[in-house]
Amino acid sequence: MAIDQHGDANLEGVSIRSLPKVSLHDHLDGALRPQTIIELADEAGVEVPEAAADDLADWFEDQSDSGSLVEYLKTFDLTIAVMQTRDGLRRVAKEFVEDLAADGVIYGEVRWAPEQHLGGGLSLDEVVEAVQEGIEEGEDSVEGSGRDIRVGQLITAMRHTDRSLEIAELAVRHRGRGAVGFDIAGPEAGFPPSNLRPAFDYLASAFFPATVHAGEAAGLDSIRSALIDGRALRLGHGVRIAEDLDVVAEKGEEVQVRFGDLARWVRDREIPLELSPSSNLQTGAIAAWGTQLEDHPFDLLYQLGFAVTVNVDNRTMSRTSLTRELKLLADAFEYTLDDLEAFQLNAAAAAFLTIEEREELIELIGEGFSA
Numbered sequence: 444m445a446i447d448q449h450g451d452a453n454l455e456g457v458s459i460r461s462l463p464k465v466s467l468h469d470h471l472d473g474a475l476r477p478q479t480i481i482e483l484a485d486e487a488g489v490e491v492p493e494a495a496a497d498d499l500a501d502w503f504e505d506q507s508d509s510g511s512l513v514e515y516l517k518t519f520d521l522t523i524a525v526m527q528t529r530d531g532l533r534r535v536a537k538e539f540v541e542d543l544a545a546d547g548v549i550y551g552e553v554r555w556a557p558e559q560h561l562g563g564g565l566s567l568d569e570v571v572e573a574v575q576e577g578i579e580e581g582e583d584s585v586e587g588s589g590r591d592i593r594v595g596q597l598i599t600a601m602r603h604t605d606r607s608l609e610i611a612e613l614a615v616r617h618r619g620r621g622a623v624g625f626d627i628a629g630p631e632a633g634f635p636p637s638n639l640r641p642a643f644d645y646l647a648s649a650f651f652p653a654t655v656h657a658g659e660a661a662g663l664d665s666i667r668s669a670l671i672d673g674r675a676l677r678l679g680h681g682v683r684i685a686e687d688l689d690v691v692a693e694k695g696e697e698v699q700v701r702f703g704d705l706a707r708w709v710r711d712r713e714i715p716l717e718l719s720p721s722s723n724l725q726t727g728a729i730a731a732w733g734t735q736l737e738d739h740p741f742d743l744l745y746q747l748g749f750a751v752t753v754n755v756d757n758r759t760m761s762r763t764s765l766t767r768e769l770k771l772l773a774d775a776f777e778y779t780l781d782d783l784e785a786f787q788l789n790a791a792a793a794a795f796l797t798i799e800e801r802e803e804l805i806e807l808i809g810e811g812f813s814a
């Protein structure tokens with residue numbers, strides 16, 4: 444049975460929502476509550492396509508089902524328009540954290556592009572500080588309700604603008620004050636990480652971790668550039684790494700696969716893949732394999748030993764949650780709780796945290812899944 448983004452689902456009699464989870468690929472401007480958009484738009488004088496929260500939620504879903512990344516990205520014009528003030532950014536960040544906690548997430552990384560939030564006259568540092576205030580307010584309110592969550596910022600540069608070095612410097616400047624990593628987003632095809640090489644060189648010299656959107660709207664060359672030019676420690680989606688796998692035979696349960704050098708590297712170096720099942724379907728990232736979740740190479744990658752993680756990408760656009768994505772995968776591939784736990788352990792191990800903090804997450808996940 445389908446669930447919505449606030450729903451729960453059971454697997455082996457256990458509430459998926461109640462299980463401890465880690466969310467690594469989760470866009471701030473893709474995770475607004477429709478009601479909040481309406482209220483912030485009213486204050487900012489921004490026009491909304493639907494005046495009621497439910498209708499606006501439907502609108503996002505319809506817009507996002509277009510099958511093209513470029514069309515999908517247009518829904519962000521609205522969310523970004525209401526995130527141009529300190530109060531707007533703070534509120535959206537606070538609710539982001541609360542919604543994650545309500546979904547059972549114990550650690551999250553929120554990615555967003557500060558350069559897109561300067562329309563109200565705030566500086567790059569001020570917008571990062573506003574989001575951090577909201578995150579901390581959210582963490583406090585979650586703690587007040589008897590749970591624990593921690594959320595770190597992934598400071599994102601847009602691939603098609605010319606600010607990546609400045610944004611990389613911004614990220615490093617906020618290390619220890621909320622920023623835990625760097626990312627690049629926006630149109631992937633035609634904008635390889637090699638174009639942003641000075642930013643990545645700077646980050647590498649500062650030993651600041653990066654994940655890179657790659658292998659979503661473009662293929663193996665983009666992934667190669669993310670690893671070589673971007674020194675990416677994780678791949679944002681990375682789903683098209685499966686293009687470097689050649690399934691030569693399927694004998695019952697056993698699949699024989701020929702690996703390209705790139706796929707072998709990504710698997711054997713355990714470079715985490717931030718897979719986002721619903722989003723990958725909507726943007727056409729898995730079009731080469733099919734149009735249904737069952738066609739997603741997720742299971743092939745998992746069975747072959749890739750470090751797969753499960754993500755929401757954009758909760759509002761895909762009307763989803765981590766609970767929902769896990770349920771969809773469990774239904775499509777007959778996963779058990781042990782599989783779901785493996786995905787969370789992969790995500791915890793891939794978090795941009797210290798090794799002690801990652802071990803703590805791994806312990807919490809182990810406890811939560813065995814309870």
Ligand SMILES: [Zn+2]
Pocket residue numbers: 468470628656679756
């Ligand atoms: Zn993304």
